Structure formats: structure tokens, C-alpha cells
Amino acid sequence: MIYTLTLNPSIDYVVQVVDFKQGEINRVKKDYKYPGGKGINVSRVLNNLDIKTKTLGFIGGFTGEYIKNFLENEGVDTDFIATGGDSRINVKLKSNKETEINGAGPNITEDDLEKLFHKLEQLTSNDYLVLAGNIQKNLPRDIYAQIQKRYINNDVKVVVDTTGVGLTSTLVHKPFLIKPNNHELSEIFDVDINTTEEVIHYGKKLLEMGAENVIVSMASEGALLICNEGVYHGSAPKGKVKNSVGAGDSLIAGFLASYSKNPDIIEAFRWGVACGSSTAFSFDLCKKEEVERLLHEVKLIKSEDNIL
Numbered sequence: 001m002i003y004t005l006t007l008n009p010s011i012d013y014v015v016q017v018v019d020f021k022q023g024e025i026n027r028v029k030k031d032y033k034y035p036g037g038k039g040i041n042v043s044r045v046l047n048n049l050d051i052k053t054k055t056l057g058f059i060g061g062f063t064g065e066y067i068k069n070f071l072e073n074e075g076v077d078t079d080f081i082a083t084g085g086d087s088r089i090n091v092k093l094k095s096n097k098e099t100e101i102n103g104a105g106p107n108i109t110e111d112d113l114e115k116l117f118h119k120l121e122q123l124t125s126n127d128y129l130v131l132a133g134n135i136q137k138n139l140p141r142d143i144y145a146q147i148q149k150r151y152i153n154n155d156v157k158v159v160v161d162t163t164g165v166g167l168t169s170t171l172v173h174k175p176f177l178i179k180p181n182n183h184e185l186s187e188i189f190d191v192d193i194n195t196t197e198e199v200i201h202y203g204k205k206l207l208e209m210g211a212e213n214v215i216v217s218m219a220s221e222g223a224l225l226i227c228n229e230g231v232y233h234g235s236a237p238k239g240k241v242k243n244s245v246g247a248g249d250s251l252i253a254g255f256l257a258s259y260s261k262n263p264d265i266i267e268a269f270r271w272g273v274a275c276g277s278s279t280a281f282s283f284d285l286c287k288k289e290e291v292e293r294l295l296h297e298v299k300l301i302k303s304e305d306n307i308l
């Protein structure tokens with residue numbers, strides 16, 4: 001089973017505004033509400049790809065109810081812990097540019113955390129666990145590393161998608177996969193990263209620091225897979241971007257959907273890139289038919305001496 005953990009779920013309120021003007025009243029052309037948060041997105045895409053998944057995390061209030069009902073209506077299995085306070089609403093503004101305003105989300109109590117740890121202790125060696133997204137202010141920055149070290153069976157394959165110390169502290173526990181984007185990679189090493197060679201150089205450092213597989217996503221430039229089999233670039237298919245929110249989460253879902261059926265890292269990477277792009281070309285997250293259509297457009301090139 002592929003479990004996903006979203007500590008801080010959201011309703012993503014996606015609004016399309018023609019020519020947004022700051023400081024004025026802007027009228028919405030179209031709007032959509034989706035359950036959001038990185039782990040939840042991974043589970044929604046897995047479900048679209050007919051892969052069994054269960055999504056864990058904390059939800060609260062009327063927004064939490066909305067998130068849970070939406071997921072269950074779609075057929076995504078949920079096992080949330082009810083917490084005080086309303087789950088956050090994240091605004092995704094689509095105009096000439098994409099702008100995001102993400103809420104802080106409610107604080108999580110010690111008791112709620114204990115309930116979560118108890119659930120995580122039930123996972124077995126056949127399971128995957130995706131730890132993804134922002135960590136609430138009142139939780140320790142290294143909570144994902146603590147989960148890896150204390151609360152899960154060593155054989156559970158862990159995927160981590162978060163930023164800064166939240167990510168780097170997990171590396172000593174050897175996550176199966178991490179997926180920073182190129183901006184997050186720059187932040188981790190506090191350097192400017194402008195070339196593919198630089199992405200490969202710093203991606204390899206993450207491998208040396210403990211990650212088993214590293215994917216650095218680069219939006220329309222596709223993604224780089226850095227693993228023991230070598231370094232591969234996956235080109236992103238071309239298309240009209242409608243809403244790229246969740247593209248990175250879709251990449252993880254596509255990768256896991258393929259790998260959990262057939263443990264071929266390179267083929268899984270192709271699925272990941274196709275899912276990411278397919279989501280970027282949709283208002284909502286990607287659907288199976290569209291992903292299958294895009295698969296053959298992902299060109300994989302193996303790097304020779306870090307040059308592509």
C-alpha cells in the first residue's frame with residue numbers, strides 16, 4: 001500500500017482572473033476548489049492511476065470536512081486525525097503569472113501527534129510512505145526524520161518532498177526517493193544553480209548524504225534523475241499550461257505508481273515526468289488516459305560525464 005502523510009492539508013482555491021491588478025477589485029473568470037496539500041495530491045493521482053493508496057494527516061473544521069468528503073467521493077481512502085482549528089485555504093491565482101498564498105494551518109497537539117505515530121507504527125515492509133509538504137510552525141523542523149527513525153519499520157520505502165532542514169535531516173535515514181525542485185536545491189546548498197551540470201553536481205551530493213534516488217524537477221525543463229544507475233534527463237512534453245499546482249506531487253505519484261508494479265527506476269521516472277506535465281496541462285490533477293498519451297513524448301537521455 002502507498003501511504004501519504006499530509007501534516008497540513010488545504011483547500012486549494014484556484015481562481016482565474018483576466019489581467020489581475022493589485023490594489024483593485026478583480027472579478028473572477030472561473031474558480032475551482034480542490035483538496036490540497038502535497039501528500040493528498042500524490043494520493044489523488046495514485047487513485048486516478050488505479051493504485052491503492054491511503055492518505056493520512058490532520059484535518060479540522062468545515063474545511064477539513066470538505067477535504068475528507070471530496071476525497072472519499074473520489075474513492076481515495078482516508079485515515080485523518082481530527083484536530084482543533086480549520087484546515088487552511090490556499091489561494092492559487094492564475095492570471096498573467098501564477099501566484100500562490102498558502103495558509104499557516106492549525107497547530108497540532110502532542111496528543112494528536114501520538115495518534116499519528118501509532119498509525120505509522122502499523123506500516124509493514126511492503127508499504128511506501130510519502131512524507132510531503134510544509135510542517136506547521138509548532139512542530140519540530142525534523143519531524144519527518146523523527147518519524148523515519150522512531151515510528152516506522154526500517155523496510156518501509158520512504159519518499160520525502162519538503163524543503164530545507166525538513167528534508168536534509170531525513171537523509172541519514174536513507175529515504176528511497178527525494179524530489180526537490182531546482183530552486184529548493186539552490187536553497188539547500190545556499191548557492192545559485194544555473195546549469196544542468198550544477199544541478200547534477202548538487203543532486204549527487206544529496207545521494208552521497210544518504211538519499212537512494214534523487215529527482216530534481218525543473219518545471220518546463222523536465223527533470224533529472226540521479227541514482228546508482230546513473231544520471232538521466234527526462235524532457236517535459238510541450239503543451240499549454242493551465243495550472244501547474246501539484247505537478248511535482250504528480251511526478252512522485254507517477255513514479256511510485258510505475259515502480260510499485262515493476263521496480264524499474266528509469267521507467268518509473270518516465271511515468272513521473274509524464275504525470276507532472278499532464279497535471280500542468282490540466283486545471284485539476286492528471287488523469288490516466290492523458291498521462292498514457294504523453295508517455296511517449298518524454299525523451300530520456302543518459303548523461304555521460306555529467307553532460308547532457
Ligand SMILES: Nc1ncnc2c1ncn2[C@@H]1O[C@H](COP(=O)(O)OP(=O)(O)OP(=O)(O)O)[C@@H](O)[C@H]1O
Pocket residue numbers: 180181182217218219220221222223235236237238239241244245246247248249250251272273274275276277278280
Ligand atoms: N510548464 C510546464 N510544461 C511542461 N511540464 C511541466 C511544466 N511545469 C511542470 N511540468 C512537469 O511537472 C514536473 C514537476 O514540476 P515542478 O518542477 O514545477 O515541480 P514542483 O516545483 O515540485 O511543483 P509543485 O510544488 O507545484 O507541485 C516537471 O518535472 C515537468 O515534468
Ligand SMILES: O=P(O)(O)OC[C@@]1(O)O[C@H](CO)[C@@H](O)[C@@H]1O
Pocket residue numbers: 008010012035036037038041090100102132133134135245246247248249
Ligand atoms: O505549504 P506547502 O505544504 O509547502 O504546500 C501546499 C501546496 O501548495 O502544495 C500543493 C502543491 O504541491 C498544493 O496542493 C498545496 O496548496
